[in-house]
Amino acid sequence: MHLPGWQPLPGVPPSELGESPCWLPDERALLWVDIPGQALHEWRPADGRHRHWSLASEPGCVAPLPGGALLLAARDGLWRFDRGRGDRQRLAAPPYDPAAQRFNDGKCDPQGRLWVGTICDDRSRPEAALYRWADGRLDRMAGGITVSNGLAWSPDGRTMYWSDTAAHVVHALDFDGHDGSLSRRREFARFAPKPDDGGLAGYGGRPDGAAVDVEGAYWVAMFEGQRLLRLSPAGRVLQEVALPVRCPTMPCFGGNDLRTLFVTTSRKQRPADERADQPWAGCVLMARVEVPGLPVHHAQP
Numbered sequence: 002m003h004l005p006g007w008q009p010l011p012g013v014p015p016s017e018l019g020e021s022p023c024w025l026p027d028e029r030a031l032l033w034v035d036i037p038g039q040a041l042h043e044w045r046p047a048d049g050r051h052r053h054w055s056l057a058s059e060p061g062c063v064a065p066l067p068g069g070a071l072l073l074a075a076r077d078g079l080w081r082f083d084r085g086r087g088d089r090q091r092l093a094a095p096p097y098d099p100a101a102q103r104f105n106d107g108k109c110d111p112q113g114r115l116w117v118g119t120i121c122d123d124r125s126r127p128e129a130a131l132y133r134w135a136d137g138r139l140d141r142m143a144g145g146i147t148v149s150n151g152l153a154w155s156p157d158g159r160t161m162y163w164s165d166t167a168a169h170v171v172h173a174l175d176f177d178g179h180d181g182s183l184s185r186r187r188e189f190a191r192f193a194p195k196p197d198d199g200g201l202a203g204y205g206g207r208p209d210g211a212a213v214d215v216e217g218a219y220w221v222a223m224f225e226g227q228r229l230l231r232l233s234p235a236g237r238v239l240q241e242v243a244l245p246v247r248c249p250t251m252p253c254f255g256g257n258d259l260r261t262l263f264v265t266t267s268r269k270q271r272p273a274d275e276r277a278d279q280p281w282a283g284c285v286l287m288a289r290v291e292v293p294g295l296p297v298h299h300a301q302p
Contacts, residue, residue, distance in 0.1 A: 118149020254294020
């Protein structure tokens, strides 16, 4: 499947590693972070306005709070960020050694609890974990992975998706919205590993960030695979969407009707010939889709 009209956000320079796109319907604005660039970005399609804020540490993800403030998870902890003043207030210290791990992918569940996973700088050890921020507490909820990614919820809120990018696996877990507990972790989708020689010929990529549409399909960015996959609630591939860049990182749905698909991408440490052939690498891409997505969940105040 080829979506017509992939385009980068006009007038917005590329990030090194864009992540965590988040559409704010009340503001009609898109947010995302550049992890190695240590920056938060905002773009408003109505007038093309682009703003960015430099940060003191590598951000992993951003989530909206009521009233316009943001939750920002970074290597140095969990923060409340005020775009108006450009300052931040720390809510929780990092629950890991920041010299070896950092916060990565994160999103709020339908009840407003922030779930955020970690990533190990040393990709050889499965020491990353998944944390839940609620009622002023940061609790460790799951572990045994290397690169936490792919968080999303089914339309009924009863299934949570969570991936380990390094293992090429997406998990599904039963989710209790009342108390925020997890159970029955199982394999939702598994993908072929990268060839031992490191080549990309025939490689379909590994699961990175994700989003869910109103039909319950799971859209996942396949890093180094130059594609998105739309998976059924049973984990079956429904559609494969080609992209003009090698390394997509996360999709999200936005626009007034939630039928604009935004995709952050990476150009970090990519070969010179690939960067020359793919000038949109690092840009946020957008295209129209037929099935709208689920709206973003706001964090608890």
